[in-house]
Amino acid sequence: MTSVSGPESAARVAALLENRRKLLDVVDAESARWRGAGSALGRLEELLAALRGQADASERLRAALDGSALRDLGARVSELLDLHGQAAARFARGTVNLGVSGQARVGKSTLLQSLSGLTNAEIPAGSGIPVTAVRSRICHVPGQSRAVLRLHTPESFLAESVRPYHAYLGLAAAPASLEEFAGWRYPEAVEDSKAPLLQRVVAAQRALWSYREDLVGSGREVPLAELRGYVAYPSQSEVDGGNPSRRYLAVREARIECEFPHPGVGRIGIVDLPGLGEMAADAERRHVAGLRHDVDAVLLVKRPVEGMAYFGAADGRALALLDDARGLVRRTGDFVFLVVNKGSGDPESLAAALHGHLTSEVNAGLPGRHFTVLETDAADPASVQERLLAPVLAALAERLPVMDNDIVAGLAERSEELARAVLAATAGVEAELGRLRGHASAPAEDLERQAETLREDLAADLAEIVGRMRVEAAAREEDPDFAAAVDEAYTDLGRWIAEGLGSEEADGAGGAGAAGAADGGPADAGHRQRWCDRQLRQMRVRGGSAPVATDEFNRIRVEVARRFAAIDGYFEERVRGLHRQVAEVLTRHTGRLLAPPAAAESGAAADGPAGPGPETAEGAAVLLRLREMFDDGYEPCPGLSSAVADLMELRLDYRTQLHPRIRAQLDGLSLDVLDPSSGRMRSQIAVEVSAAGADELYEFITTRAEQAAYRTRTALLRDSVIPALVLYAAVEQFEDALIRSGASAREFRRFARTYRNELWPGRYEGLNSEHARFAAVTRGCREVEAALRGRPAHGGTDRTAAEKTKETRW
Template identity: 40%
Template structure:
C-alpha cells in the first residue's frame, strides 16, 4: 500500500471514529444515569428495609439483596466506554513504543521522530526516560508542552504507591509535611512483611531520593501546562545520569511532570495525525510501574511496538518478556488477535549475527509456535538508521493499521457492549427480584394506597352517618305519630298557665287593694269605667301572652337538643374537625368549613344551614292559639246578634263598690282566658314533634341521599383528611412512599435500560 493510500485510510478511520463518538458519549451518559438510578434504588431499598414500620415479610424479602456486583459491573462498563471515548476522541493515530531498558527503545523513537538525546535521552546501564512522552508529527510546531503535577496529584500518583508498596502510613497530605517526613533509614525498620522483599531496599531508596530532591522540583508542582523549547526538555523527562549521581547532583524535575507532549516534524513518516507514544516503566523496579504502563497502553495507543534487542543475556524470550506480553494482553482488552494490537521489533543495531539468529529463532519457536507471525508480527530493523526504521517498521505498521483499525474498533465496541448487555440482563433480573419482593411482601402485609384508603374510609363514614341518622329519624317518627302528649311540653304549658294564674291571683301583679285604688282614681277622673277597662284589658292580655311565652324555654331546649343530637351523630366521624365547639356553634363552624373547604362541599353546607334555620318558638308556633283565647278579655266586642253594634264587656259605677266588682269580673275573665289558652296549647302537643321530625327528615335527605351527597363527602374527606383521621394518612403515606420510592426507582431504571 502506498503512503498516500495509507494516509487516506487513516484519515477515514479517524473521521469514522468521530462519527461514532457521539453515540459512545450518549451511552456513557446513559450508564452514568443508570449508575445514579441504581444508587437511588439501593438507598430506597435500604430505607424501606430498615424502617421500624416496614412489615417483617418485606424486611425478610429484602434481607438478602446485594447490589455490589452490579455497582462493580457498571463501574467497569463506564471504564471501558470512557476508554473508547478517549480512543475515538483522539485526532491522531497513536503507536506506542514499549520495552525494557537497554533494548534501544529511545533510539527507535529518535529514528521515527528525528529528535535527539536532548529530547529523547538514550544511554547505557541505568534507565534513562522517566516521563511518558507523546510525540506528534507537525509541520508547524516545534515545541514541548509539559503537563505538571500539583502536590495533590503528585501525592496520589507518585508518593502513595510507594507508601503502599512499603507498608507505610498514608502519604503526607501537605508538601511541607512531606519535606519533613521521617522515612525509615533502612528496610530493617519497615513492617515485618516488607523486610523480606528484596525490592523494598530499592523502593525505599527511591522514596528517600524523591524527598531529598524536593527543592529541585517543588517550584514546578503547580499544575497546568508549561511550554519549553525542545533544547531544554531533557531535564524534565530524564533520570539523572550515573555521572550526575556520582557528582552528588540531585536534580529530579521529572517528578513534577505528569506527561509531556512533543510536536516536531518527522523525517520520513510524515503522515498527518500520527503520534508516537513513549511508554517508560516496563520492567522497572518502581512502585506502580506496571499500572502506570498499563494505563498508557489502554488510553493512548492503537498499536504497541514491543522492542527486543539481541544482546548478551537478552537474546531470548525470557520471563520478563512473557510478563510484558501478559501486560499487553491485558491492555488489548476486547481486540481478538494479539498480532493486531502488538508487534515485535527486533532491534539489530550493533548486534552480532549469531545473537540476532538466536533471538529470531527463539521468538519463532517460543512466541509464534514455529509459524512466522502467527501470534505477533515480527519486524527487524537497525534502530540507528532512520530510513531503515521507516521502511522496515513504520511503513508496514501504518499499512497494517489502515487495514485492521476498523476491525479493532468494532471488536472493542462489540466486546464492551456484549459485556454491558450481560450487566443489563443482571440489572433486569435484579429489578424482577425487587418487584417480586414487594409483591409477596405486600401479600402478607397489604398496604392500600392513601387514595384507596381515603376512598374506602369516606364511604364508611357516609354509611355510618346515614345509619345513625336513620335510627334517629325512627325515634322522631315514633314520637311524632304516637298521638301521645309530650310530657315536657305539657309541663311547659302547665308551668306557663300557673305563672299566669299566679299573676292574676296576685291582683294582676299589683295586689287587689292597689289595683282597686288605681281603678277608682281613673274611673273618677274619667267619670266612667270605659277608659280604665280598655287600658287594663289590653295590659292583662299582653302580660298573659308574655307568661305563655315562657314556653320558649321548652322550645329552645328542644332545638338545642336536636342540634346536640345531630352533632353527636356527626362528631365521632369528623375526628378533630369540630373538637373545640359545642351545639349550634359547632354546626355553624361545620357549615363554614364546608363552604371554605379547598374543594367546597356546598350540598352538605346547604343542608347544615337549613337545619340551623329551624325556628321552633312560642310566637311562631303557638301565639295565634293563645291570642284566640285572649279575645274574651277585649273590653269592647261585636254584638253576636248585630255585628254593627259594639258592646262593652262590663260597665260599673266609678266608686269603691264598682271598682271591686270590676276587679272580680276581670279576674274571672282572665282566669277563663288562660284556662282556654292552656286547653288550646295542650291540643297542639304533637306540633313540635312533627316540626322536628320534618326538619331532620329534610336534613337527612339533603345531607345523605341527595344526588351529589356522596361526591361532596369525598370532597370533605380530601379537604380535611388529616383532621378527620389524624395521624392515619401521615403514617400510611410514609409507608406507601417508602414502597413507592422503590417502585419509582425500579421503573426509572427500566426506562433507562429500554433506551
C-alpha cells in the first residue's frame, strides 16, 4: 500500500469531500420523495380507517381493508428515511472521520495523542482500567485549543445512562427524576455476572453531587486544561480515596479543537469511540450508533502483550460489532483497519504471534485478504504518520468513493424494493375496492330513475342558460359593459398620447405638467416640448428624421395594442360569470356533493338538495371539484369529465379573439405606406433636423396615433357581439357534451352509484354508505403512487382516470 505526501493527501481528501456534495443532492432528492410518499401513505391509512369506521360498513369490507399492510409499510418508510438521514449527514460532513476503537489497555488513548498532538492532560492514557469515558471528536483547527461539550439534560441522562442499567439488572422500574434517582434503593446483591453493572450505577448515584449542576442540556466551552475531568474515568487512587467526581456522566459528547502535528490533515477528523468491550450498560449499542455514518473508517487497535497477543472471542465480538456498524458499505475490510500497536518494549515474539493469529483467524491464511493489518508504535508520532496515517489515507483515497457509492446503491435498492411493495399494496387496495363495489348496493331501478331525473333537471336549467346566451348573441346589440371597458381603454390611450406619447415614462420626468394633460392645457406644451427636445437629439445622432419616426410608430403600435388589451378584465369577468351560472345549476341539483367542505361536514345540506349559491364558492372551483369526482369515482365518468374540462378551458382575451380582426386599423402607424396611385411604398413624412422639424414630426405622429386609437375603438365596438358568440358556443357545446353525448346516460348512472349518498342525502344512507368514501380512498392510492413517481396526482385536462390507471407502474 503506497503512502502519500501531506499536500497530496490534503488534495485527495478535498476531492473526496467534493464528490460527496453531488451524492448529497441525490440523497436529499430521494428523501423528499419518500417524505411525500410517507405522508400520502398516512393519509391513505386514515381514509381506509374512515371507510372501515362507517356505521353500516360490512364485515367483508372491514376484513378486506384492515390497513395492517399499510401500517407496516409506513414503519418501513420511516426506517428508510432514517437511513437517508444518516447518509445525508455522512455526505454533508466537512471532514473525513477516522474512528479509533479497541478494548482497554491496548494503547488507544496513546494513539489518539500521537494523531492529535494532545497530551495526558487532555486525553488521559493509563493502564489497568479503562480511562476514556466520553465519545470525543477531535478536529484539526489551526491556532485553536479548546473543547466544546454537549451536555445531557436530566431527562436524557436518565433515559440513556440510568434506565439501561435498570433494564440489564432486571429491575421492575426506573427513576423518573433526579430526586428519585438520588433516593433509589438498589439491591445489595445480584447474580455474579451482573454485579459490575450494579456497582457502576450505584457509583453514578453516589457521585450525583459532582455532575448534577452540569445536566443543563446545552453546549459548554472549556479550556483543554480542564477537559480531563469531563471525559475520563477517575483514577484508581481517586476511587480508593472515597466518592470521586464523575462529571463525565453529564457529557454526551465532546468536540476537541486543536492543531494536529501531521501534514495534510486539515480536513481529517478523529473520533474517540469508548465502549468496545466495556461493561457499561448499553455501551455496545451506543458504540454501533456512534460508528454508523459518523466515521468513514475505524482503526481497531490490538496490542502484542502477554495475554492479548491473539485474536480471541472478545475480538471476534468486536469485529462482528463493526461489521454491523458498516451499514450499507459492502465490505467490512474497506471500513475497518486492524492496527497492531507495537511499542519499543513489546517482545518481537508476541508481535509475530499476533500477526500470525490475525492472518490465520481473520484473513483466512492470506495476509490482507479481508482486512488490512498495519503496525505502528502508538507512542511515536513519526511512526504513526508514516506507518499508519499515510497508508490509511492512501487506501481511503481509493476505497472511500466505493463505500459512498455502496451506500447510495444500497439506498436505491431498498427504495426500489419498498416502492414495489407500496405500489403493490395500493394496487391491492384498489383491487379490493373493485371486488367490494356494489355488493350491497341500493335498488338498481330506483337509483337509475334518480340518475335520469338528475340528467333531465340539469338539461332543463342548462337549456335556460343556453337560451339566454343565444338571445344575447343574436341581438347583436352593444354590450354597455363592453363599451365601457373599450372607452376606458380609449381614454387611457388618449391620455398617454396627450402626455407626449409617454415622454414622462421615457425620461423619468414627471410632476408639474401631468395634472392638466388630459385637458390639452399647459401640461401638453410641456410634454410636447420634452418629446421634441429628446427626438431632436436623436435625429442629430442618427442623421435624419426617418429612424426616429420609424421607432416612434413601432412604439405607438405596441402601446395601442397594450392599452386596449386592458379590456381583458371584462372578458375574464364574462367567463367567470358563465362559470358561476353553470356552477350554480350543478350545485343546486347535486345535494351536498359540491358543498364546501365545512358545509358538507356539518351536514347543513342533509335535509334537502339545496346547495350553496355562487356566492359561497367560485364557479371554477366548483367545476374543478366536479371534474375530480367524475375522474376519481370508483366508477369513473371520462365523458362527463371531458365536458367539464372543456368548459374550464374556455378563454376570452383581446389578443386572440379581437386584435387580429382590428389589426388593420393600425396600418397608418408606419413611416412607409402604399401609394395607391403608383402602387409603391412611399414615406409619409420627412422633416428637417431642427427644432421646427421635430415639432412638425410630433404633430404628424400624434395625429396618426389619435386616428389609430379612434379607429380601433370604433372597430372594437362594432365587434362587441363576439364575446357573446364565443360564450354561447361554449355553453351550448358543454350542454351537448354533458347531456346528449353517446355515453351521457350511462355515465350519469355511474355517477349516481358512486355518489348517491351525497347526491340524495338520507335516501340511501340506511342501505350502504361505503361507496361514498371509495372515491377518496382511490384518490389516496393515486396520491401515494404520484408521490413515488415524483409528480402531482392529477395530470392535464385531457387525461381521464381510466387512462391514468393504465400507466406503467414505477
